[in-house]
Amino acid sequence: MMATLQTDQLKQLKDIFMRFDMDSDGSLTQLELAALLRSLGLKPTGDQLHGLLSNMDANGNGYVEFDELVSAILPDMNEEVLINQEQLLEVFRSFDRDGNGFITAAELAGSMAKMGHPLTYRELSDMMREADTNGDGVLSFNEFANILAKSAADFLGMKVP
Template structure:
């Protein structure tokens, strides 16, 4: 959010756990594109996944690259990344549920089946986001349908598969 947004209208944008618009997609893309060349390589993808604390095998990184790299040039462009981000998880069946579970598990640091504000804060901080635990609590509350203060896998799945 630009600093002028707060100055001009005193509103605070609602934080979210998913990518709502192209600005957010581009911001995440740039975090993956560590060398700034406009493309995400397999090494860059692997590096971000490792920073999140996941021990992904080279074969799994290769599978992810093949899934997202639609023009088969060996890199993920911003356009390919945007298409992947807006993809309908429901349309890819069991593989989509498996990928959602893998994404959920990256956030669920203590493996208790729930994402807390502290866990979300830890992951976002590792990704270079500058947000407070209170911001993360607001994000959690925005998708916490049962009001327990956590995001369960079912809530996460619903959030990720709802049309944006």
């Protein structure tokens, strides 16, 4: 099965894994796994997450290692998900002007203005407050991905008159 997956997809999955492996110990905790799944557009409940973790955790250590993730995700993984993740990362990098891995309010305002959508101070504050879930004043890739996924869902859920 691994041989049939293209090398670039595996590499993308590894990049995603490493981005969510916050402590870089080569395994994902339940929280890190939840964040990774949310970034792929999946929204598991606490129970589903617990079930997923125990199913994925082949060696029974309470964590998910990369190879466990690959064997669990591979059958359901479509190219689109990875392409979306890749495009999202490109957008994130274009907003992150200084390349430090975070988007500041100034970078967000500048990028929105450049795209022809200048923000008022209030809109900017509201966007930052909603997206900055850990309250550190900047947007990480995960926060950026989550807010975009949320606004896409809101947008798609809108009733068109």
